[in-house]
Amino acid sequence: VETRSPGRPRSEQARRAILRAAVRLVAEEGYGALTMEGIARAAGTGKQTLYRWWPGKAEIVLEAINEGAAQLAPPGDDIRTFIRQSVVGASGPNTDLLAGLMAEAQMDAAFAESFRKNFLAKRRRVLRDLLVRARERRDIPADADVDAVAEFVFASIWYRVLSRAGPLDKRFADRLTETAVRIVER
Amino acid sequence: VETRSPGRPRSEQARRAILRAAVRLVAEEGYGALTMEGIARAAGTGKQTLYRWWPGKAEIVLEAINEGAAQLAPPGDDIRTFIRQSVVGASGPNTDLLAGLMAEAQMDAAFAESFRKNFLAKRRRVLRDLLVRARERRDIPADADVDAVAEFVFASIWYRVLSRAGPLDKRFADRLTETAVRIVER
């Protein structure tokens, strides 16, 4: 049997209200206008409740994004599908959230550390592992530089997120897939 | 002949002190700690002098970067050389400056507008024009998607700037060039 620690348990309701408020505020006013004070106000919570569980607004937004991503289907072994998921997952309202996180990482060294290690590198790694398995299956050449390809894919997605140089749609995703294949093949 | 407006002319000395102070502060404390107040303090000027000539800190940093880039040799027609210049120009102390600008563009809509149009798009355009000339010279295939290639190159550079996923050196630049060539061929 499980024993629980004493004291009032964390309010799941408050947690959700905070994540929802943060996402809504970014959508409405932009990440630049997002403040801890504003999140607390919009969520109807005290500021202390924010600071008790997150070091700053970036971590709140990050948790909100991960929350959303967790509901997606697990990545299969199909690279085209994975890239489509990644591109579409960075489109729409998520674009502003991701852009804000990347901005924050340039401002706050502590957040940068965890963001680069636990988010950017981790996503590259997932694609890399997919490519490794494809290589083992002889779908792509044995000398393919899987790290370079994974970096290329996410670099392209992030550039569109940050520069708004073009849409993040299926067409773009498929062009990335084809380019990736072309890079890798002789 | 030129007529000059009356009144005390703008102080070139103050302008230089401000740019130098901004660059120094970013190098020392990071872009996140950069403030208009801090720049004025470090440059030994009044805050009004900053606001008279720039809307915000991002524009100051942007001017400082452009100041530095203006002293470089004009881009020739060699793509490998151009990419090398672009990569190296984004390395060293410039990495933090550029990362800060990109971050600011995600926070401030007004700056984003001009940054994307006058900086990001302009640099892509220079590479695109180089590629167009190469295409006309039949160095690369007639059906090469020059826009996609230009976007790929800068996407890769920016990803390294922002994610610190690897060095911005000549080796990286040459790999970009080779990949670009491979994308474009058949």
Place this chain on the structure above:
Amino acid sequence: VETRSPGRPRSEQARRAILRAAVRLVAEEGYGALTMEGIARAAGTGKQTLYRWWPGKAEIVLEAINEGAAQLAPPGDDIRTFIRQSVVGASGPNTDLLAGLMAEAQMDAAFAESFRKNFLAKRRRVLRDLLVRARERRDIPADADVDAVAEFVFASIWYRVLSRAGPLDKRFADRLTETAVRIVER
């Protein structure tokens, strides 16, 4: 026979720890730094235990003072002795406690009410009754204004407590007694 209410009885140990902690904290950090949170921390109790039994920190301190005063000998009929007891009882570590209570009474209307009625007025009344008995014994003139004398004595003590204008010692107490006598006589 006595019936006891059901449930866990009040912890005398906690009560004592709280009073002791409050006194210690005032002595160490001053009344201004005294907080309910701090008392609970120092006493090793929960905050709720404080709020269950006292409305605020002032009442805790007041109970601690009364606890101390209860151990003194009951006032006899000698005025000189009574004033000496009163002065000495306001000296030492008690000075800070009393000063804090008086301060709190200026801040919190609810506490002020009970402090003035149950503490200040009560102490004046004890001296007044002493004086009335002295008057009946013909030790002091029949037309002596006993209220004015009692007010004078405590006013003087409190002024030293609050202004730190001089020591609260036996010499001061005896001067008060002599002055009181002089006021009352012709």
Place this chain on the structure above:
Amino acid sequence: VETRSPGRPRSEQARRAILRAAVRLVAEEGYGALTMEGIARAAGTGKQTLYRWWPGKAEIVLEAINEGAAQLAPPGDDIRTFIRQSVVGASGPNTDLLAGLMAEAQMDAAFAESFRKNFLAKRRRVLRDLLVRARERRDIPADADVDAVAEFVFASIWYRVLSRAGPLDKRFADRLTETAVRIVER
């Protein structure tokens, strides 16, 4: 000729609005409810303007009181008149202001220091000097303890301010004067 320091000069308008707001808030809500934040709000100024010129709310209230006192007639040589002025000056809306200051002095050691030296001691000293001159004029005995008398007078006034044990009116003032005279005479 006078030279002025550079920079925007202090706003006399803001200063007055702050003092007026502080006095009004104490009258309406009591000193206990007075906050720096509330003063700034009521005065329509920024908080920084408060902290730029005063360390805390007590100093603001103190300046407001001194401002009011400065408009009074200078103390003549008549002791009865002086005591009347002192008592009446502590009555009405000033009672709450003074009570608040004394409370604050028990909470904040830094303020206590200046309050005791520059306010309490100074006022005692004025009365003491009056008594010394009276002694030199042979109006009161040569062996009169002027310090004790001055302390008695202010102790009595402060006790009424803090305990609300009775009114601060002319009748009370004159009784103080008579008692003071009686103390001093054989």
Place this chain on the structure above:
DNA sequence: GCGTAAACGAGACGGTACGTCGGGTCTTTAA
């Protein structure tokens, strides 16, 4: 040279958000 006028440094102004502290309440487990 002398007046006009803009730029300069300094620094106060009304604001907003920061991150923290404590208030008083509520909700859990344990005694």
Place this chain on the structure above:
DNA sequence: TTAAAGACCCGACGTACCGTCTCGTTTACGC
């Protein structure tokens, strides 16, 4: 029912910058 623990909403704290303003001072030009 009380107690310890600790999360909750709330509001004030004192600070840092924001962008604007108002000073006295400096430096050019046109008269």
